[in-house]
Amino acid sequence: ILLNNNNNNLNNNNNENNNANANNSNNANNANNANITITLPESVNYADFNIDQYLANYSGVSKINRLIYISENENRLKNAALERAIFEIKSKTNNTSLYQQLFTKLSNSTTNNTLDQTWIDITDRRCITTLDKLENELAVHKINLLKENIRATHSEIGDYYYSRGDLENSLKAYARSRDFCVNPQHNLLMCYNVARVNFELRTFNQTINFVSKAEQIADAKDKSIITKLAVLDAISHLALRKFTLAADKFVKIPIENSSLFTEIVSINEVCVYGTLSALAAYDRLQIKRKLLEGEASKNFRNFLEQVPDMLELITCFCDSKYSRCLDILNKYKPEFALDLYLREHIESIYQSIRTKSIVQYCSTFNALDIRKMAIIFQTTPENIEKEIVDQISKNVIRARIDSHAKILYTFNEDGRNLMYQSTLKTGENFERETNGLLLRMNLVMQNLSIKIEKS
């Protein structure tokens, strides 16, 4: 998706090709995700999408995860993604079960890869011996009651399972090491490991849990782990749709240690996620203060400089250049749709950004022409009218539409009239209710009630 500065030209080239081949239908991403339909602009053509460039920023497990995600969700890229995933798995991990799984998926299509059974066997055997060795060590240490060694072995077992792709056991092993943690460094490492595995399992609530535990460890000194935890935290909030919290956390991630967390995400990713959550959650003033100017934003501005498009997006939003904003968003939409953490939320984020722009736009005018507005927001007058009506009925925009002349007028309720009306109404209600109550009390006191007669 987001290339480094060096590759910017290639990126532009890519997109021009996309725009040129305007013959593919949109909306093909219905595959495995339950009920998530993303409307892509008409001209998306993934045939020219260069997977390798896209993945150049990632390493290790996150690369594999992303490849698998792409293969599940985008049929046109499925084979390419699977092939590369298989390659990665073979060279970097011991995850034979996943290897076999992916191979069965791939063999449903036409490629020439053959299952490397020998690699599977060798790796399996190697792993079994490793596991045996580790478990023996553990038994020995337990007999000798060496706390530090027990902890270290549990941790290693966790690592082992992680590389095998058995996340549940990995989690269990890391959790067991918890009891043997002595100093803050151990605690920190343990929290980090557990958070990382939970993150992979996509149980984001647990991730957040452990990150907050780690934050409470006094004396935590390992900067790299702290940064990694911050990143996990921010992305978990994003995945749970808590955009305000996510934006807060993204803005605070320090850029100095950025090379340390490439295993999870890339710098560009942080920038993109942060921008999107900020746009979805903050209002204009907050965006300006936290992301563009002022003391608080110095950190994040460094991120923004890495991806100038995002910087432009934010400045345009603050400067009310909405069509440029929407253009940039549309340009990146196909790429966002492939993203592991964004895909489920991309529609709602885009919708909320669009609604915010509309509301902002309307609030600046006393009377505005709906037709002009429709052009800016790249839609027809009828559609924009519908969106405005939506916002008016939710009382977000205070205005009235002259549907015939297609003009929007701001409208201020007369506060005094409203107050009079509500006062009179309250008086009426009070009278009615109290009278009803008094009457009822009277009846009860006289023993008049509908009951079974005792004759």
Added chain:
Amino acid sequence: MDFDLSTANEDSCLSFLIAAKNQIRPSDFIRYLARISQRFDRFINIFMEDICNAPSEELRGAQQEFLVICRRYSNISCVNNNPLIAIKPIYTALIKIRRTSDSLTPLHPCLLQLCLAAKTYEFAHQLLEEETFNIKASKNSLNIEDYLKFCYYGGLIYAGLKNYQKSFLFFSNAVTAPATIISAIVVESYKKFVLLSLLCSNSSYQCPKFTSTVVCRTIPQIASAYTEFANAYRDNSAERMNECVAKHLEIYKKDNNFGLIKQCTKRLNLRLIKKKTEIFLTLSFTQIAETLKINVDQVESVILQMIVSGDLHATIDQNQQIINFSADSRDYNNTESSRELENRIRKAIQITEKMQQLDVKIRLDKRYIGKQILQENTDWGKTARNN
């Protein structure tokens, strides 16, 4: 005078009564008549006029029996289809028997029943306008059935006179009467209560907080056809409403509520348009036709009706085929409004005073004080034991 009812036949009873009328006190006569009319009720018609001319002390002296006679009389009149004749005697009886002008007697519902049957709403209206909510059950021999009937008939009459607010009030009184079991009158009142709450658009059709739990829980399920309808109305959904009507048409007709249902459907259109006025300044005919789901040609007449009846403030532009909504230009900046406000405040103060009086009365009541002392004693006992 001795008389053996068990052996008498109709003629002998009649001659006895004629003879007795002039010889004995009216109160005794009433007692005899009550016993005899149990078997031969057509005698009541003959003697009613005379009884009602008797002085009120006599009537009060034989109050129970007199009320029995009156109730029978009104029932017979309704059954025999000449309610109009009965109205005058019952009315005179009512005036004589009630102790203060605002107390409720069992004759009130009788009279209302007769008026309804005779369709003379105006007369009943007069009666209802004298706010009769001073209820002293024992003095007036009032029972709960009378009260419920009064509320129900009163509600019906006001609905017939198209005074929906008052009608709603009466039905809600019937629904909120204290109860431990369900009564048919309350069920019918509830059905109308729901429909009228839709017509007086500012009331909710949920039972008030102080309704008996028995009513709250069971009756909405019994009258589910109506709550469904009300839900559809509240959600401004014309299709669901029409669906509901089609489904439960038999029920509505059987309960004689179909007229109210029709009124509600008409009102829904108004509601839909009013919602639009909050968003739009002008709407074209086609857009309105879409909202109300009618033909474009009908739009003009429908809107015209709404404007004429004062529910909608708008102007119709025929050339361009649009409707211009104007804001509700009621200006509260005048003496009329301030007077209205003062009135409301005064009423609220009156009610609060009534409540305070009631509060004082209860505090001084023997039973309450007794309970207080008991409570204190037990509390004292507890604290004494703890120390």
